[in-house]
Amino acid sequence: MSKVGKDEIIRAAEEVVREKGARKLTLDAVAAQCGLSKGGLLHHFRTKQALLQAMLESAVAREGGCAADYLARAGDGPGTALAARIHSMFSLMQDDESLPRSLIAAVAEDPALLEPIREKEERVRREICASVKDPELAQLLLFASRGMFFARVFGLMEPGDPQFERLRERLLAMAADID
Amino acid sequence: MSKVGKDEIIRAAEEVVREKGARKLTLDAVAAQCGLSKGGLLHHFRTKQALLQAMLESAVAREGGCAADYLARAGDGPGTALAARIHSMFSLMQDDESLPRSLIAAVAEDPALLEPIREKEERVRREICASVKDPELAQLLLFASRGMFFARVFGLMEPGDPQFERLRERLLAMAADID
DNA sequence: CAAAACCGACCGACTGGACGGTATGGTAGC
DNA sequence: GCTACCATACCGTCCAGTCGGTCGGTTTTG
Structure with a gap:
């Protein structure tokens, strides 16, 4: 299937910030951006801080x-x-x-x-x-x-x-x- | 007596950002910082955006x-x-x-x-x-x-x-x- | 002059939604 | 059948903004 991977999540997160602003960088938004459920996203990054760090x-x-x-x-x-x-x-x-x-x-x-x-x-x-x-x-x-x-x-x-x-x-x- | 005024609110807001970070710049925090209730704060700035702008x-x-x-x-x-x-x-x-x-x-x-x-x-x-x-x-x-x-x-x-x-x-x- | 009406400053409880994180279960590949 | 991957449902918290109300002062009016 689609195969997501951390890199694409990071790209998606950047895209979210670019489109909606830093304050709107939310887990739900990132998940939606890369066609993933929040659960799936949190499987790759167990916390929001981890995502930011990455x-x-x-x-x-x-x-x-x-x-x-x-x-x-x-x-x-x-x-x-x-x-x-x-x-x-x-x-x-x-x-x-x-x-x-x-x-x-x-x-x-x-x-x-x-x-x-x-x-x-x-x-x-x-x-x-x-x-x-x-x-x-x-x-x-x-x-x-x-x-x-x-x-x-x-x-x-x-x-x-x-x-x-x-x-x-x-x-x-x-x-x-x-x- | 205390006399609050918009300037002091702005200073208080800056203080909050300095101490707690931009993400923690919340109306409650600003109100607390300048000894005001949230209602009082919102009396001076009807929205958070207005405060940011000021x-x-x-x-x-x-x-x-x-x-x-x-x-x-x-x-x-x-x-x-x-x-x-x-x-x-x-x-x-x-x-x-x-x-x-x-x-x-x-x-x-x-x-x-x-x-x-x-x-x-x-x-x-x-x-x-x-x-x-x-x-x-x-x-x-x-x-x-x-x-x-x-x-x-x-x-x-x-x-x-x-x-x-x-x-x-x-x-x-x-x-x-x-x- | 005094009461009444009004006004701006302020309070604090409340609401509705957003958001981070959890719990659980399902599915595909090895 | 074990592990990696992902979905759904849900929980607790935080937070912007609302709303009804208090209080002190000023203006209006009888």
Whole structure:
């Protein structure tokens, strides 16, 4: 038959948040979205928190994979680690909105769920600072990409904004000749 | 005697979000926080959405006031408008966390509530772009401050972080000689 | 002037629905 | 027949919003 699987449930949950808002991310809604009964859903995730956590992990993993791809394509110059992270931020903005949506839902539900993300953020910043001669500028560029990311999360910037692509290129260019 | 008033209710609501999280922003909780019955609370704000909206408006007004103060103190050079906005972002980070908290609560409840903020953001960006020779860089600096702001909102950056002050000064310096 | 009528602020019990989670039973594949 | 997967029914709780009513003050009126 249909074969559901946790990934599809996570996608469904993201879809629910995108359509109805974080507050409406309810177990019934997720179940309905992926054509499952609530019982079936709760078989895969025994609690709502578990689902939230899985959503975050999934999104974080996608970000990591995206950065890794970039690193594989471009060698490892001085600003490459930074560029990879900036690139992955933009990818998350364009491809889908899974991470941001999950973020909002999670932080509304229970801020403690963000702990793994906090740790990852710290690692990334350390890695970037170590790979570059001007760590402050590097962090500012990273924060700029984060800022654009959140602007999109909150719908403050349209994806079709003409500025968007130019700012992205400008950021990557500044990352490239940071040394 | 006690005199309640809408402002105090808004403060109480922010306090609830700060202490218990956006999900726990309930009418009962707000009422309890400001020593009021739910009936009394609903007398001032006839619906929860109305309260959320007032919270956002209040926070936005505070941001605007902060930027205006900065403009009054520093003349109006080329990068001053930008610096004012960056400065107000950092003020919001340090003084309290009312705007971010309200933001999260509102966006979780109903993303449509963000519309006024979206409009203001657009105005600010236009104003800054018009006041400077390199609008892209200006926007990137603005986004960097936004990025740090959100990092703090989500607890991704500690307030005591030694980097914090240096990044702030670096940002303001870059804003100062943008022309 | 004083009583009556009115008004805004506030209270607190109540309701109806939403939502997370449980309990139980059914079914398909190994 | 055991396990993984899924459905149905149900429970307890939480919460936004309603409603009738109290109380102190102000305005109207006889």
